[in-house]
Amino acid sequence: MDFFIQLFSDPVAFWQSHTLLVSQIxxxxxxxxxxxVVLYSGQLSLAAPGFMAIGAYTSVLxxxxxxxxxxxxxxxxxxxxxVVGALVGLPVLRxxxxxxxxxxxxxxxxxxxxVILNLPITGxxxxxxxxxxxxxxxxxxxLISLAVxxxxxxxxxxxxxxxxxxxxxxDELAARSQxxxxxxxxxxxxxxxxxxxGYAGAAESHLYFILDPNEYGVPRTVQVLTFAVxxxxxxxxxxVVGALFLTTFPFVFKQAGDYIGVVSGAVLIAIIIFRPxxxxxxxxxxxxxxxxxxxxxxxxxxxx
Amino acid sequence: MHAVDGxxxxxxxxxxxxxxxxxxxxxxxxxxxxxxYVPFQAGKAWLEDDQLTGLPAHRIAGLGVARTFxxxxxxxxxxxxxxxxxxxxxxRRDDTLAQLGTLPFFRRDQRARFxxxxxxxxxxxxxxxxxxxxxxxxLPYGDQRRLEIARALxxxxxxxxxxxxxxxxxPSEKQGIRELIERLNKDxxxxxxxxxxxxxxxGVCDRVAVLNFGRKIADGTPEQVSTNAAVIKAYLxxxxxxxxxxxPGATGVEAVAAEEAQAxxxxxPAAEPANSILDVHELSxxxxxxxAVRAASLRVAAGEVVALIGAxxxxxxxxxxxxxxxxxxxxxxxxxxxxxxxxxxxxxIVRHGLVHVPEGREIxxxxxxxxxxxxxxxxRRDRAAAATQIAAVMRRFPILGERRRMRAGTxxxxxxxMLAIARGLLGKxxxxxxxxxxLGLAPQxxxxxxxxxxxxxxxxxxxxxxEQNALRALAIADRAYVLETGRILLTGSGDDLLHNPxxxxxxxxx
Numbered sequence: 001m002d003f004f005i006q007l008f009s010d011p012v013a014f015w016q017s018h019t020l021l022v023s024q025i026x027x028x029x030x031x032x033x034x035x036x037v038v039l040y041s042g043q044l045s046l047a048a049p050g051f052m053a054i055g056a057y058t059s060v061l062x063x064x065x066x067x068x069x070x071x072x073x074x075x076x077x078x079x080x081x082x083v084v085g086a087l088v089g090l091p092v093l094r095x096x097x098x099x100x101x102x103x104x105x106x107x108x109x110x111x112x113x114x115v116i117l118n119l120p121i122t123g124x125x126x127x128x129x130x131x132x133x134x135x136x137x138x139x140x141x142x143l144i145s146l147a148v149x150x151x152x153x154x155x156x157x158x159x160x161x162x163x164x165x166x167x168x169x170x171d172e173l174a175a176r177s178q179x180x181x182x183x184x185x186x187x188x189x190x191x192x193x194x195x196x197x198g199y200a201g202a203a204e205s206h207l208y209f210i211l212d213p214n215e216y217g218v219p220r221t222v223q224v225l226t227f228a229v230x231x232x233x234x235x236x237x238x239x240v241v242g243a244l245f246l247t248t249f250p251f252v253f254k255q256a257g258d259y260i261g262v263v264s265g266a267v268l269i270a271i272i273i274f275r276p277x278x279x280x281x282x283x284x285x286x287x288x289x290x291x292x293x294x295x296x297x298x299x300x301x302x303x304x
Numbered sequence: 305m306h307a308v309d310g311x312x313x314x315x316x317x318x319x320x321x322x323x324x325x326x327x328x329x330x331x332x333x334x335x336x337x338x339x340x341y342v343p344f345q346a347g348k349a350w351l352e353d354d355q356l357t358g359l360p361a362h363r364i365a366g367l368g369v370a371r372t373f374x375x376x377x378x379x380x381x382x383x384x385x386x387x388x389x390x391x392x393x394x395x396r397r398d399d400t401l402a403q404l405g406t407l408p409f410f411r412r413d414q415r416a417r418f419x420x421x422x423x424x425x426x427x428x429x430x431x432x433x434x435x436x437x438x439x440x441x442x443l444p445y446g447d448q449r450r451l452e453i454a455r456a457l458x459x460x461x462x463x464x465x466x467x468x469x470x471x472x473x474x475p476s477e478k479q480g481i482r483e484l485i486e487r488l489n490k491d492x493x494x495x496x497x498x499x500x501x502x503x504x505x506x507g508v509c510d511r512v513a514v515l516n517f518g519r520k521i522a523d524g525t526p527e528q529v530s531t532n533a534a535v536i537k538a539y540l541x542x543x544x545x546x547x548x549x550x551x552p553g554a555t556g557v558e559a560v561a562a563e564e565a566q567a568x569x570x571x572x573p574a575a576e577p578a579n580s581i582l583d584v585h586e587l588s589x590x591x592x593x594x595x596a597v598r599a600a601s602l603r604v605a606a607g608e609v610v611a612l613i614g615a616x617x618x619x620x621x622x623x624x625x626x627x628x629x630x631x632x633x634x635x636x637x638x639x640x641x642x643x644x645x646x647x648x649x650x651x652x653i654v655r656h657g658l659v660h661v662p663e664g665r666e667i668x669x670x671x672x673x674x675x676x677x678x679x680x681x682x683x684r685r686d687r688a689a690a691a692t693q694i695a696a697v698m699r700r701f702p703i704l705g706e707r708r709r710m711r712a713g714t715x716x717x718x719x720x721x722m723l724a725i726a727r728g729l730l731g732k733x734x735x736x737x738x739x740x741x742x743l744g745l746a747p748q749x750x751x752x753x754x755x756x757x758x759x760x761x762x763x764x765x766x767x768x769x770x771e772q773n774a775l776r777a778l779a780i781a782d783r784a785y786v787l788e789t790g791r792i793l794l795t796g797s798g799d800d801l802l803h804n805p806x807x808x809x810x811x812x813x814x
Contacts (some may be wrong), residue, residue: 152404159403160396167390174377179365179394179459199452234381265613282381282439 081198232278
């Protein structure tokens, strides 16, 4: 409760003491948006942390070794993530459902073991020290990029591309009969998702003085998937709301102490049961009554 | 297995071509090959001068071959208008970059697309003002069919393939679809129509081709096809020669044979029995907004073989599923030997002695024959008795004994059907429901399966048999019910119905 009291009674102090939290919400929102793009096109890809690592390491290494301007670092990290996304996407997008999920997890593991933990240039698993990080000022970059990313995605989902993605997500077979080149549009979604994750990685690396390789593993991918699904993956704002909700959760429920995991787990289960479409989604604020939920009234008498 | 084998089909520009055939004849497979969903193994296809062979489905659609699907494949969460807009994909300019800046001309395009979608929906007989904004999945069934046609029209097709557009519709909705097809054709659209409703196909088509077992057995005007002996045989089934030739509509009816059959008919009880083991009264079943079965009543007495016949989509399988507790009826009663089938659990119904052998066998392909049979006795406590019972069914079906160690998936269709029936027998049925035991089987295999059914009946098991192969079913049935679009049309002794012209009408619509 202290959290909300401070937020409303003294916004300036709140902003000063929670800048890093706001930045993290923004980063998580961009990541969730990256997950949104693949889910929106009907693919269960869990590769986000891999592309994030590419974005983060590329931009930090550029900064440390070449001393290029921040914008160039970010652009290089994002672009490399996109290129790797296209290369990985070409073979793995033939897979569907859990098979795609496992293949993308394989990609994360391969990247982590082969590059991040193994090469001298990436610190061999010790991470990198990013002396140029800007934990306070970075928040503006993050929030502006989030706004731009959400706007662009919103526009994309409204046009020919968005219709094609929705069609593929809902019925791939029927989409093909409408003349939609399913493989092509899936690859486009995958690459856009990689670009967003790469950018989020670059932006995040700018906030912390230490680049920790353990951030880019499977737990992160599960977290990002949860943001998108919980917030609602049918609407561009859903993943942002999901990231906002879950990132602030531990701060709101400080009293839970060590039991915070239990509380957030219970809330997650409740939301998935009563709002399967996510917090933001069709049906306004209506909640679903599961089939097994007791009926409020008796059965109407038979007329026969 | 050849699902489609050496079929040649020409659709004349501006015409309506029909494609018919019994269940499993390969009609949908042929469409799937033409539209690029199933690869060509041999043969070629052209659309005017464009070769379709080997192209992926989306390219074929882009060339102007639009299709609808037998089991409606709309984008359920998109609104009706949006579904039609998706259909415009292949002829729509790529506006991705324009949208990013929300440039004004994109908005103008978008409005034009909405207007065009509204026009197409009106063409298909939908009111865009009323249904346009609703999610496609929430529309009534008939409207979903029309919306699928509107979406196909959005492609501006050169050829429109309609796969069972009238399936599951009531007569007035069917009339509406018929008018729609005629109107589209009058506007110059070439149409390939696949349907089981003969009245519709024979009524609107310029030419009709008939498939059976993947081969084309007839092609011609509706009149030529509906009097073609091979077609009648394919539809009403392959009985013995006597029955086939004396069936209504067959060429060369032999007076003697008919007389003989009439005499035989008199010896069988035609009336409904007073004491029945199964009593179904006014049973109605609906799938969402589709009424699959409407107030059907039927009775089966202990020791009878009762056949339930009718064209595809008449509601036969639905009745069986309702009796075995797999789906719940909307209204009506069904009592089997004192057990209320409308409320009992499926497992309790089986324990009470009503066993359902489903359409399409549903055997476990990766398990061996023996494992399939053992699974059926899995819930038994008396292992020894179960083992003797398995030995007994293997004696009844020697082929299963020979193949006991083989994977069930490697069995032929007839053997698989034997296995499914054997598995059903292990449930110690007092009433056995058999759904389409002859589906997709070659004639010799049909003979063997029916011989087995007769033996089971001779051992004292009551049988309710659902069949498309009407002649075969009527030949072994004591009594039969004829279903048409969810209603019981006729009932009588097997031989009476064999000679009733209404039976042929239920199948061939003539």
